[in-house]
Amino acid sequence: MKVSQRIAFIGAGSMAEAIISGMIAQGFVKSNQIIVTNRENRERLAFLGDKYGVRNTPVKREAIKDADIIVLSMKPKDAKEALSEVKEYIQENQLVISVLAGVATSFMEDLIAKKVSVVRAMPNTSAMIGFSATAIAAGTYATEQDVEKANQLFQTIGTTTIVEENSLHAITGLSGSGPAYIYYLVEAMEQAALEEGIDSDTAKDLIIQTLMGAAEMLKQTEEKPAVLRQKITSPGGTTQAGLETLDQYRYQEALQACVKRATERSKELGRLFEETPLN
Numbered sequence: 058m059k060v061s062q063r064i065a066f067i068g069a070g071s072m073a074e075a076i077i078s079g080m081i082a083q084g085f086v087k088s089n090q091i092i093v094t095n096r097e098n099r100e101r102l103a104f105l106g107d108k109y110g111v112r113n114t115p116v117k118r119e120a121i122k123d124a125d126i127i128v129l130s131m132k133p134k135d136a137k138e139a140l141s142e143v144k145e146y147i148q149e150n151q152l153v154i155s156v157l158a159g160v161a162t163s164f165m166e167d168l169i170a171k172k173v174s175v176v177r178a179m180p181n182t183s184a185m186i187g188f189s190a191t192a193i194a195a196g197t198y199a200t201e202q203d204v205e206k207a208n209q210l211f212q213t214i215g216t217t218t219i220v221e222e223n224s225l226h227a228i229t230g231l232s233g234s235g236p237a238y239i240y241y242l243v244e245a246m247e248q249a250a251l252e253e254g255i256d257s258d259t260a261k262d263l264i265i266q267t268l269m270g271a272a273e274m275l276k277q278t279e280e281k282p283a284v285l286r287q288k289i290t291s292p293g294g295t296t297q298a299g300l301e302t303l304d305q306y307r308y309q310e311a312l313q314a315c316v317k318r319a320t321e322r323s324k325e326l327g328r329l330f331e332e333t334p335l336n
């Protein structure tokens with residue numbers, strides 16, 4: 058689907074790039090419908106301009122003046138400053154989409170101090186290749202059409218789920234950060250393979266296909282993961298030996314604690330945003 062909307066990104070880091078790359082690759086918008094700005098790194102803006110053909114400007118007012126959608130894609134710690142810089146230029150007919158971890162739409166609405174539609178989304182970096190799992194929640198003034206607009210945008214970079222905003226902390230800890238947990242797992246598997254004498258290219262191919270196969274099995278068979286695991290685990294076999302070792306290291310407990318800690322961190326980021334005074 059193509060839209061005629063103009064989209065401004067305030068913040069030009071990895072998440073902005075992942076979304077831009079996905080939207081352009083899927084033909085959702087033409088590159089000249091996108092404009093990016095950041096705090097001060099002009100080289101980064103030029104890089105995105107060269108790579109994706111998007112427009113760029115160091116002047117935030119310029120970036121948002123003709124935009125239909127404003128995507129907030131700076132770090133939560135920079136959001137207060139960034140919003141205070143642009144709030145006077147934001148108009149009530151513009152849709153603000155925030156991908157910031159932890160920060161509630163109500164804080165953003167308060168800071169903008171206008172009845173502007175804010176939609177909060179939590180994508181992940183797999184957006185780059187159209188495989189994000191994005192959750193979306195409406196702020197106070199966001200209409201169904203606004204949510205649908207955001208939904209369409211994020212559908213170009215993967216799957217979407219519309220949720221209540223209070224679920225977004227846990228979702229951030231689960232699927233926002235989730236790819237990093239998987240990459241960390243792969244790093245460990247690659248290292249183990251190397252130590253067992255398998256060259257890294259071979260290990261990489263085997264690990265990637267194993268991950269993709271397991272993901273597709275979960276999706277296509279709709280079996281519970283425990284059932285799929287049991288089918289691999291022959292009594293007294295290699296898998297059992299491996300899993301017992303993971304249990305000794307409390308792997309399951311570690312992963313559960315990981316998601317819970319990331320969820321808690323999302324809440325902390327929200328509180329920090331709320332409490333930090335604006336200099």
Ligand SMILES: NC(=O)C1=CN([C@@H]2O[C@H](COP(=O)(O)OP(=O)(O)OC[C@H]3O[C@@H](n4cnc5c(N)ncnc54)[C@H](O)[C@@H]3O)[C@@H](O)[C@H]2O)C=CC1
Nearest residue numbers: 068069070071072095096130131132133135139156157158
């Ligand atoms: N990286 C990820 O996997 C995900 C990130 N997010 C969220 O996306 C947001 C951005 O994350 P990343 O892209 O990883 O960060 P990043 O550090 O790569 O990029 C942040 C960008 O914000 C810009 N910025 C900082 N202060 C600014 C200001 N006052 N005005 C305009 N621009 C300003 C920086 O110049 C930079 O371009 C964060 O809020 C994060 O919570 C959400 C989902 C996944």
Ligand SMILES: O=C(O)[C@@H]1CCC=N1
Nearest residue numbers: 157158229233234235
């Ligand atoms: O680490 C972070 O704070 C961001 C939010 C989700 C993924 N990256």
